[in-house]
Amino acid sequence: MIYLDYQATTPLAPEAREAMLPWLGGPGTAGFANPHSPHRPGRAAAAAVEVARDRVAALLPPGGRVIFTSGATEAINLAILGSGARALAVSAIEHAAVLDTASALDPGLIVLPVDSEGRVDENMALPAGTGLVAVMQVNNEIGTIQPVESLADRAHAAGALFLCDAVQGAGKIAPPANADLIALSAHKLYGPKGIGALWVRDGLELAPLIRGGGQEQGLRSGTLSPLLCAGFGAAALVAAKCMETDAAHVADLWLGARAILSRWQLNGSATQRWHGNLNLRLPGLDVARLMSEVRDVAFSAGSACASGSGRPSHVLRALGLSDSQVKASIRLGFGRYTERRELEDACAKIEAAAAAQGV
Structure with a gap:
């Protein structure tokens, strides 16, 4: 099987796996200790968590703190709901974690349009009273990179906070230096599933979503997993070291x-994009048939988070594509552990299967 769905999840880095092993917590080991306990094993677990926190923080701007969460979805919910903002503006191509949370909170939600490449206008106008603006750094479906620092400036000029979903950008490109809140997920940068983080700029106070023991600086009650934290931290450390080589x-x-796949049409920007995301369309293509005929290649017909919904991709429709164009689109995702030969083999199989359809 050739895996080409890196936007849905990435393989676990060997370094992350090794960092996690001591914290599996089998009998006769100290790795099962609660990091919130005051005894020596607990303090050792707490120290491992703080090492991981520092490593994740190294991927993010200075002048902020890292709050561990169960993933980016929780981090986004904490950012939006915890901020206290009630007048919200989000881009039309945000992940459902942003769109659905913002819509539930603000019935008058402002949706910022994008151009045919999936970019928000850097000179967008925001209504007076806007409290929070959310624009993702790299789109998970089409790979387009947004001008997030310029957009953050616009938000601040309007008196609003700026939230950046950096799930697809963290560990791959530089973080937005002037965001107020940044969400990320470990399993999108070669770490384990089940853990993410919210970066909060110093001086910004949030209300907790989960109450109880007051862990995670009072913002996220519940016992932390040293196992997941260690894996996240190790993956972040490797990402920081490999950012340039991974990009190349x-x-x-x-x-x-x-x-x-030269005859396929590109969805998204050809220049302002993360090149590990290739979203393409071919007029008349039956994607379901294509996926059935190329079963030894794992790729996507759209965002994994929306698969099975039966709804056309809101991202591709926001670019101005018709329903037929959306339904004729596929997404290939690749990264650190993809070999060029296997990618070329997969693309040749996809092209041959498409040609056999007569398209």
């Missing part, structure tokens, strides 16, 4: 894939 690798993979 996916750029090379992109060129190889585009050479084979």
Whole structure:
């Protein structure tokens, strides 16, 4: 099986796996200790959590704190609901974690349009009284990179906070230096599933979503998992070291894939994008048939988070694509552990299967 769905999840980095092993907590080990306990095993577990926190923080701007969560969805909910903002503006291509949370909170939600490449206008106008603006750094479906620092400036000029969903960008490109809140997820940067983080700028106070023991600086009650924290921290450390080489690798993979799938039309920006995301369409393509015929390649017909909904991608529709164009689109995702030869083999199989459909 050739895995080309890196936007849905990434393989666990070997370094992350090794960092997690001591905290599996089998009998006769100290790795099962509660990091909130005052005894020596508890303090050792707490120390491992803080090492991980520092490593994750190194991927983010200075002048903020890292709050561990169960994932980016919880982090986004904590940011939006905990901020106390009630007048919200979000881009039309945000993840459902942002769109659904913001819609539930603000019936008058402002949806910021995007152009045909999926970019929000850097000079957007915000209504007076806007309390929070949310724009993602890299789109999970089309890979378009947003001008988030310029958008954060616009939000601040209007007196609003700026939230950035950096799930697809963290550990791959530089973080937005002037955001107020940044959400990320470990399993999108070669860490384990079940843990994410919210970065909160110093001086910004949030209300907790989960109450109880007051863990995580009073914002996220519940016992932390040293196992997941250690894996997240190790993955973040590797990402920081490999950011440039990872980017060069996916750029090379992109060129190889585009050479084979040259007649396919690109969805999203050709230049302002993360090259590990390749979203393409071919007029008349039956994607369900294609996926059935290329079963040894794992790829997506859209966002994994919306799969099975039966709804056309809101991201692709926001670009101005018709329903037929949306339904003729596929997403290939690749990264650190993808070999160029296997990617080219997969693309050749996809092209051959599409050609067999007569499209």
